[in-house]
Amino acid sequence: MTSVDRGQREAIFPDFRDAWIVHRDPALLVIDKPAGIPSQAADPAHADDVVSRLKAFGESYLGVHQRLDQDTSGVMVFTRAREHNAALAAQFEGRKVEKRYLACVEGWPKNKDRVTLRERLVSEKDKKPKLAVTHVEVRKRQGTRALLELVLETGRMHQARVQLAHAGAPIAGDTMYGGVYAPRLLLHARQIAFAHPVSKQRVIFSAPVPYEFETWLRGGASPDEMPRDDRGLGEALERAVLRRYTLGRSAGDTAFRLVHGEGDGLSGLVVDVYGDHLVAEFPLESEAAQRERVLDRLAALGFAGIYLKLRPRQSNTLVDTRRDDLAPREPVRGVAAPEALGVLEGGIPYEVRLGDGLSTGIFLDQRENRARVRALAGGLRVANLFAYTCAFSVAAATGGAKATASVDASMVALERGRANLQRAGLLSDAHTFHAEDAFAWLGRAARRGQKFDLVILDPPSYSKTRTRRFVAADDYPELLANALAVLDRGGRVLACTNHRGILRGKFRKLLAKGAEMAGREVWQMKDLPLPREFPVAAGGEPHMKSVLLTVA
Structure with a gap:
């Protein structure tokens, strides 16, 4: 097992950088938060929020008075001692803090260079509508694109994003509210002004305009081209x-x-x-x-x-x-x-070969699905079709599967799968390997009356064996129907495809057709998200679609 040593990992993935500090005194810490760092940890198991990272960077106490969305950059202010919390909190609550943002949008009306947006917004936490007030001024136009300065009089969740979307010009890069493509969410907390809690003098802190804003305004940032500068x-x-x-x-x-x-x-x-x-x-x-x-x-x-x-x-x-x-x-x-x-994923060892063709031995976009299989597999009989090097089988065995059957047309891949199980200390007679076409194996298993509680289908978009050719867009219903023939009552199928021409809606239709062909009643088809390290660009579809299907 090789890995980057701890010091090198910390250098590559730092807790924080000095360059992100705008101001520090005994009472206040002001930072320029980069896009990509969350303001608060959504998952307690992943302490990647800005407060956790600042504390790892050396801050002993931080009072939180504002939040920015993970992909919003810009100025954030914290108190560094509890005795200063009340003075700053009173200014936020009393709307005495001036917050100026910049946003890039497409299609802002030419006759609205200065306007105030007033709407009542409902948040998930508070169902009662609350007034949101945002003052908008056009700072720059470039063709149909515009740079807006926003002064947020109130502080509702996603306020600027929601109001600009309602105005017909969602922020560029906003995947949630329909923004056009941009390399990131083009929303930036440009400036914050308030009375210093100690001196009582008005202070103003600002963060430079991110480089991506100017590039996008000039017409750059195509989804089909990486930056050339x-x-x-x-x-x-x-x-x-x-x-x-x-x-x-x-x-x-x-x-x-x-x-x-x-x-x-x-x-x-x-x-x-x-x-x-x-x-x-x-x-x-x-x-x-x-x-x-x-x-x-x-x-x-x-x-x-x-x-x-x-x-x-x-x-x-x-x-x-x-x-x-x-x-x-x-x-x-x-x-x-x-x-x-040797590498680790969720603490489970796998073997990869970096110089052995286009594939390395593990598909990293299945990380979360392997974790799901591990959590589901206890005591189950698992069939892993198109198993490749059997990573799903290793995850199932780690989770306590009663038995696994790994099926792949390549004997070489299965031998590497056997090595993976052995590396994890899980190789036994309960885990079998079958070097043959998946359809042929399913047909024989059905004739023998074999039953499984969980079947995993992760076929390539296109494949060809000695006995047949497989095209996911045409043959997935038949594949599912064959899999359902060996699925026990109440069993589940994890069905996946990375065929870019099969969108999520079409994939569900293919699965529904397969269930109909098999005469099996489906209780649930649940779409599964990609791991968060596989972000989808604004207006795009995930490259891999996964559905957990449960039968009656």
């Missing part, structure tokens, strides 16, 4: 690293997605962490010079080595995934990893 590239990589702080500092997670294409404002680029190495994937048609710039930036992060993968746009037409021109066996930066590299 060094500063834009560096800022996007910095945000991606900030978003993975919890995983980066977790001793039990040494394999995870670091950059996820357009969701991180870096279209076409995928970067994964494996211990102290990176794997960077680019489209085959990407420019060599651009790749070299990105690789240089990634090398500066401090990992031991970087492997390169070039993925054709139509991966279904690729025959040999181990071609050296597409996936060099040796790293393109730094030193080589061991041929069989």
